Amino acid sequence: MPTPAVDVRRVSKSFDGHRAVDDLSLMVPEGAIYGFIGPNGSGKTTTLRMILNIIGPDSGSIDVLGEPASAATRDAIGYLPEERGLYKKMQVRRLLRYYGRLKGRTTAELDPVIARWLERLQLSDWADKRVDQLSKGMAQKVQFVAAIVARPRLLILDEPFSGLDPVNADALRSAVLELRREGTTIVFSTHDMGTAEKMCDRILMIFQGRKVLDGSMKEIQAEYGHDTIRVALSGGLSALDGVAGLESVTDHGNYQDVRVRGSANALLQQLVTRTEVRHFEIMHPSLADIFIRIAGPAAATEGAA
Amino acid sequence: MTRILAVAQNELLGLLRSKFFIVGLVVVPVLVGGVMAFMGYASSRVDREDRHFGVVDRTGVIYPAIESAAARHNEQAGSGMGRSGPHFLPERLDAAAPNDEDLTARLSDQVRRGDLFGFLVIPADVLDATSTAPVKYFSANTSYTTLSSWLSSTVGAEIQRQRLTRAGVDPVLVARLTKRVDVPSYGLVERNADGSTTSARQVDEVQRFGIPIFFLVLMFMSVMSNAQHLINTIIEEKMSKISEVLLGSITAFQLLAGKLLGIVGVSLLLALVYLVGGIYTLFNLGRPDLINLGLLGWFLVFLLCASLLYGALFQALSSACSDLKDAQSMLQPAMMGLMMAYLSSMMVIRAPDSAFATTLSLIPPLTPFAMLLRLAMPPGPPIWQVLLSVVMLMGTTTAVVWAAGRIFRIGLLMQGKPPNLPELLRWIRK
Numbered sequence: 001m002p003t004p005a006v007d008v009r010r011v012s013k014s015f016d017g018h019r020a021v022d023d024l025s026l027m028v029p030e031g032a033i034y035g036f037i038g039p040n041g042s043g044k045t046t047t048l049r050m051i052l053n054i055i056g057p058d059s060g061s062i063d064v065l066g067e068p069a070s071a072a073t074r075d076a077i078g079y080l081p082e083e084r085g086l087y088k089k090m091q092v093r094r095l096l097r098y099y100g101r102l103k104g105r106t107t108a109e110l111d112p113v114i115a116r117w118l119e120r121l122q123l124s125d126w127a128d129k130r131v132d133q134l135s136k137g138m139a140q141k142v143q144f145v146a147a148i149v150a151r152p153r154l155l156i157l158d159e160p161f162s163g164l165d166p167v168n169a170d171a172l173r174s175a176v177l178e179l180r181r182e183g184t185t186i187v188f189s190t191h192d193m194g195t196a197e198k199m200c201d202r203i204l205m206i207f208q209g210r211k212v213l214d215g216s217m218k219e220i221q222a223e224y225g226h227d228t229i230r231v232a233l234s235g236g237l238s239a240l241d242g243v244a245g246l247e248s249v250t251d252h253g254n255y256q257d258v259r260v261r262g263s264a265n266a267l268l269q270q271l272v273t274r275t276e277v278r279h280f281e282i283m284h285p286s287l288a289d290i291f292i293r294i295a296g297p298a299a300a301t302e303g304a305a
Numbered sequence: 306m307t308r309i310l311a312v313a314q315n316e317l318l319g320l321l322r323s324k325f326f327i328v329g330l331v332v333v334p335v336l337v338g339g340v341m342a343f344m345g346y347a348s349s350r351v352d353r354e355d356r357h358f359g360v361v362d363r364t365g366v367i368y369p370a371i372e373s374a375a376a377r378h379n380e381q382a383g384s385g386m387g388r389s390g391p392h393f394l395p396e397r398l399d400a401a402a403p404n405d406e407d408l409t410a411r412l413s414d415q416v417r418r419g420d421l422f423g424f425l426v427i428p429a430d431v432l433d434a435t436s437t438a439p440v441k442y443f444s445a446n447t448s449y450t451t452l453s454s455w456l457s458s459t460v461g462a463e464i465q466r467q468r469l470t471r472a473g474v475d476p477v478l479v480a481r482l483t484k485r486v487d488v489p490s491y492g493l494v495e496r497n498a499d500g501s502t503t504s505a506r507q508v509d510e511v512q513r514f515g516i517p518i519f520f521l522v523l524m525f526m527s528v529m530s531n532a533q534h535l536i537n538t539i540i541e542e543k544m545s546k547i548s549e550v551l552l553g554s555i556t557a558f559q560l561l562a563g564k565l566l567g568i569v570g571v572s573l574l575l576a577l578v579y580l581v582g583g584i585y586t587l588f589n590l591g592r593p594d595l596i597n598l599g600l601l602g603w604f605l606v607f608l609l610c611a612s613l614l615y616g617a618l619f620q621a622l623s624s625a626c627s628d629l630k631d632a633q634s635m636l637q638p639a640m641m642g643l644m645m646a647y648l649s650s651m652m653v654i655r656a657p658d659s660a661f662a663t664t665l666s667l668i669p670p671l672t673p674f675a676m677l678l679r680l681a682m683p684p685g686p687p688i689w690q691v692l693l694s695v696v697m698l699m700g701t702t703t704a705v706v707w708a709a710g711r712i713f714r715i716g717l718l719m720q721g722k723p724p725n726l727p728e729l730l731r732w733i734r735k
Binding site: 049052054055071074075077079081082084085086087088098099101102103104146 | 307308311312315541544545546547549550551552553554555556718
């Protein structure tokens, strides 16, 4: 079995009596894109910080690229924090050199990489401008270059696409995929379930410090079965009023996703007697559905109880 | 080490470009120099009027002395564009009047009309040794003292001279006998190895106060000029999550060490610029004998320790805060401590060998100021006290840097309310 890029074994971390991460284990295969999802405050950032060796775990162990997480393994990791992380008054090129030098690279090694990625992300003309002169999208792209300037083997991205317009988001997305093709392992945390579904080879969900999902999208969906039915009814949402056996209804306007306690056939029989059924599809639950089932208000109430 | 140097270089460049450094290095000296130059220029240019005044000399013998003294004064003040002061233009006035009140009322009207700037009334019996009648000067502009002071000394000296002559005493002899006796201070005579002696040097004000105060102010300025920039940078790094990126590349201690190195570099640079300026000034004043290389060496040792000690303290406390306002409140006690160190050192100047001064100079945070002053003031403290203070200061500096590193490590990732003292102590022990 090849060495995983990240191997977290039974790690726990508490702050002032609050357990932020609880007995977490995960394994990121080398070369994969690994998605971290979970509600705010669920322990994602703490886990990422432990992988980066910014903070240490209270118990358990973490290996990065085959070695225990340490100051040495940090050099092989690139990190993009959510939204910010740049000196506003610094020139783009000087900033990128500085971040690269902190990873132990020389200016001679860094300059070609900086030139390549600034050009790739259409930022060459901004190389000698100050960060506070850039738009938000540009700054986000500079931050991305800062994370990869030292050619990391493992890239950790915290919400890399948040707040970006579709053009810039697409540019970053294709850059991430290019890095993966070059062999970089990518771990990214996101609240964008669509992006996670499309890009990630594996997805991990943390909730209240514990792992609640871990696997490929296919494995996760298989675990949750074909329990979602998408219907489009001429009567709209109101046509579902009083239908027996409904467990949940998610209204999307033109169509509704429903879950039932009984069989799909029983639901279809009920619907055809009430209204015209224009669309009826048995499908896997989306990642967003699964997320809400695990961490939605019902789960929070259960957790509280 | 290369990473620490990368941080140091970044800090150094940041500090050199910061307005605080530019203010410290360029603006303050230019401002002080400019103000002094302006004052010097203005003092010789502000009053270049003709002061036309009347003299009622009832003795009949004083006026000629006033007239000739005014002529000398006017010649010294110069003329035309190069004139550096007022010209005094006396005019002998008719003393005939029914009484003094009528006379002074009439002359006062003349002053009000602008015919005269003021007038002087010298009573007839003023040359009598038993006379108590005063010489009176009248003017509308009572706040203008240049003329009244000049008249006081000129007329006073002439009256004294004439009284002495009347009494048969030679005024020249009196002046010679009553000449002020100076008591200059000297250091001690040095006995050389070959038995010969080196004469004692006369101590002057530049050596007694100028040099110690120069070093004290320079030390304070070098340490303080970094403080605001440090706070701003650390708060920016925390608020913008830059610290998270940095800690993803280097350890908190490497980051702190790099920043401290940058601070020390800036402090040394600032100090060197001023020291070179000071040495140049001493050469220009013809006082290169006041350049003391031993003292310069001690200054650099104390500056290094003070920059590290206060720099580490400022960084640690800033790192525990999440915004500028909190950081400024948190740093207030440290700033007050620094100000206390600076101000209490002023007392050391009065008695550098007192028990008070000795105690202050052995308290590590105060050592860079108090001991430096004692070293700058002859004969200086015993060498054992200097060495003891340096050892204690270095020990304290090491401890503060270590504790700062512990606080820094946790503080950089903390958000929200700043910690109180017990929490800070817990961070250090963690």
